[in-house]
Amino acid sequence: MQTELSTISIFVTVVEAGNFSHAAEQLHLTRSAVSKSIARLEERLGVSLFKRTTRTLSLTDEGTLFYEHSRRALTEINTAESLLDQGKISATGLLRISAPVLFGQLYIAPLMVELGQQHPDLQVELSLNDRTIDLVEDGFDLAIRIGTLADTSHLIARKLGDHRMLLCATPTYLQKSGPVHTLDDLQSHTTIAYPYSGHLQKWHLQDENKQDYAVKPNAKFMLNDMQAIKHTVLAHHGIAWLPDWLIHNELHDGSLVQVLARFSSVYFPIHVVWPRLAYMPLKTRLAIDQLITILPSQLKL
Incomplete structure (x- = not known):
């Protein structure tokens, strides 16, 4: 059952002050106002929070449980307010x-x-x-x-x-093995491919006119790790089909160039x-x- 935060704060203050009078002084309220707040809280919760005598005030078992959780909750709220005041937002x-x-x-x-x-x-x-x-x-x-x-x-x-896949090679490999002008030219070049479940997958390409092509590489090297394929390409051993985000830096610094640049996979x-x-x-x-x-x-x- 939901209770007002201010009433919970009053309850915690009463517990820590030891009686209603001292709590009222700290809260700048009348003793009657504090007593009525506690009575309303007990009515909402359906339990007695305090054992009252003419001289002493102590917590019931239910009051002890409610105090422990209320104290932690108020501490968390105060911490959150402090972080906001400092302009800091921290995840936990x-x-x-x-x-x-x-x-x-x-x-x-x-x-x-x-x-x-x-x-x-x-x-x-x-x-x-x-x-x-x-x-x-x-x-x-x-x-x-x-x-x-x-x-x-x-x-x-x-x-x-x-994400898209690009054909790429090193300038050194292309100088040694010759240029690639058409998809058919790939058959006369060394290619490096990724096998899946023991089978080579086709390279699915698309030209600038959105025409689709499927090329099955006649791979000399088959590696089931994209990083290993990239390292093999960088060592000037052939042409590969790699994710653009994997070869981003190498395309920028020129250590790799795109082969048949008008072809790539779909996005x-x-x-x-x-x-x-x-x-x-x-x-x-x-x-x-x-x-x-x-x-x-x-x-x-």
Whole structure:
């Protein structure tokens, strides 16, 4: 049953002052006003909070329980008011996040470590897994999803950027092996591909006119780790199809160049998603703010 905060504050003051008269002096109220407030509180709660005699005032068992919880609640409220007065907003507790392995390592982990450093009482758990988890069932506060979202009626989503796959190689490899002018030219080049369940997946490409193409690479090297494929490409061993966010810096500094630049995969959205709840914890809101403020600019080529 909800009670007025001011009445609870009066109750706590009476307990700590030892009697109604001393509490009234501290609160700048009459003894009668304090007594009536306690009587109304007891009526709302349906219990007696004090054992009263002509000379002493002591707590009942119910009063002791109510005091202990009320004291903690008022302390938390005072702390919150103090933080607001200081212009500080601090998150506490455990923040659990799920993200794809490689994307999480490169982009999500640094941002969440930074968030944890900004909030000393916040504990951050980042679970890196390429499977789609159930946030509510698995107990996560938020997750990063790459690709078209499934039915998310029970989730809220905010787009962070886009993901696409690009053909790339080093200038040294292309000088040694010759230029690539058409998709057919790929068959005469060394390619490095990602196998899935023991099978090579086709490279699904789209040109500037939105025409779709599917190329099955005749791969010399097959590696089931995108970072390993990237390192192999950087060592001048061939052409690969890699996420744009993975080779962002290398395209900028020229250590990698895009092959057949008019072709790329379709764009897939990158979202942060979280459970649809009546109340969003501060830790979750601050994590989402961190992601939507910083990540979009990091993902732009």
